[in-house]
Amino acid sequence: MVGHTATENSLLSTLSGAEQVAPPVWLMRQAGRYLPEYRAVRAKAGSFLDLCFNPDLAAEVTLQPIRRFDFDAAILFADILLIPHALGQNLSFIDGEGPRLDPPVAEGDLDRFRRRNIHQTLAPVYETVARVKAALPPSRALIGFAGAPWTVATYMLAGGPRSDPAALRRRWYDDRNFIAALIDILADATVEYLIAQIDAGADVVQLFDSWAGGLPEDILREVSLKPLQAIANRLKAARPQTPIILFPKGVGGMAAEYAKFASCDAVGIDFSTPWKSACELISPHAVVQGGLDPMLVVKGGRAMEEGALKLCETFRGVPYIFNLGHGLTPETPPEHVARLVEIVRG
Numbered sequence: 001m002v003g004h005t006a007t008e009n010s011l012l013s014t015l016s017g018a019e020q021v022a023p024p025v026w027l028m029r030q031a032g033r034y035l036p037e038y039r040a041v042r043a044k045a046g047s048f049l050d051l052c053f054n055p056d057l058a059a060e061v062t063l064q065p066i067r068r069f070d071f072d073a074a075i076l077f078a079d080i081l082l083i084p085h086a087l088g089q090n091l092s093f094i095d096g097e098g099p100r101l102d103p104p105v106a107e108g109d110l111d112r113f114r115r116r117n118i119h120q121t122l123a124p125v126y127e128t129v130a131r132v133k134a135a136l137p138p139s140r141a142l143i144g145f146a147g148a149p150w151t152v153a154t155y156m157l158a159g160g161p162r163s164d165p166a167a168l169r170r171r172w173y174d175d176r177n178f179i180a181a182l183i184d185i186l187a188d189a190t191v192e193y194l195i196a197q198i199d200a201g202a203d204v205v206q207l208f209d210s211w212a213g214g215l216p217e218d219i220l221r222e223v224s225l226k227p228l229q230a231i232a233n234r235l236k237a238a239r240p241q242t243p244i245i246l247f248p249k250g251v252g253g254m255a256a257e258y259a260k261f262a263s264c265d266a267v268g269i270d271f272s273t274p275w276k277s278a279c280e281l282i283s284p285h286a287v288v289q290g291g292l293d294p295m296l297v298v299k300g301g302r303a304m305e306e307g308a309l310k311l312c313e314t315f316r317g318v319p320y321i322f323n324l325g326h327g328l329t330p331e332t333p334p335e336h337v338a339r340l341v342e343i344v345r346g
């Protein structure tokens, strides 16, 4: 067991396999609309995309939750859909409606995407990483991220915020060569993007596969497991020091398959994953992160406190990173987040 000292980086120690007295804590979507200071910057920035591409303001909102709650890690403020945008698909975020990528991606777009240099568009994001890294104390880690190819592809194919899961599966059976080619392009772009984030100062990278759930095993292997393994292997080969966290949301018992990749350091579990079996099946292969229902943080009080303590207790004896089973939602009272951090550290 390693003690928690002021200069030691608790997240990085945990990712290297050392159990902490209290687990490091950060929360998915820790920067966002539930914080009044975020809403103020967001109003000043103009659109959500203007905020993502403004290194001054994006660095500011990345650091806000660290100042307020002293989390063990900051997560870069950006979005998984910046890659399709950088590839040349028109992206907008309509308030109250979510993302719109239009027109939906078609076969004829792929050659143009392949020739595109994504770094021209994404350079401001690397600048944000550098600024946040310079502002963080060594005891706090900076997490870079990208969407997993399948999750990003679901938005590119649908063109809008709602991707009908059955229609997507039918599309796969009808047109798997097209979807596989799109996934390959996204995997290449994702590797380049994450290497650039690491070179700008990201200490850790996380891949979000938010729409991996609900797929038949054969499709899951093709669209999620294989591409994530390839991306993680390529990242490890290029930047061996940087830990990789995979978050395959909704995959249940299949989460252990991701944990078994030699290139995967940690696996995030969603709020429907049974904690004890996750501990038994995943911990022998990778560090577990997350699990708490974000709705418990909306609720707060005894229910949240008991849930958080039970989660910590379940993972006592193995390295574990405290987090939620999906992102914080806009209706979350910030006081509940402060109390949650206190409980986890207490």
Ligand code: CP3
Binding pocket: 027, 028, 029, 030, 031, 032, 033, 042, 048, 075, 076, 077, 078, 079, 080, 081, 093, 097, 098, 099, 145, 161, 208, 210, 327
């Ligand atoms: O604090 C952080 O977690 C860092 C920043 C971050 C955002 N999005 C900012 C954001 C991260 C890591 C993401 C990841 C992301 N984006 C995912 C994967 C994680 C998950 O939630 O499953 C996905 C699927 C997206 C795509 C996306 N971005 C959607 C569907 C939406 C609209 C829905 C919503 O929550 O508004 C967004 C917008 C978005 N991304 C916001 C933020 C803070 C809200 C935009 C606003 O301020 O108006």
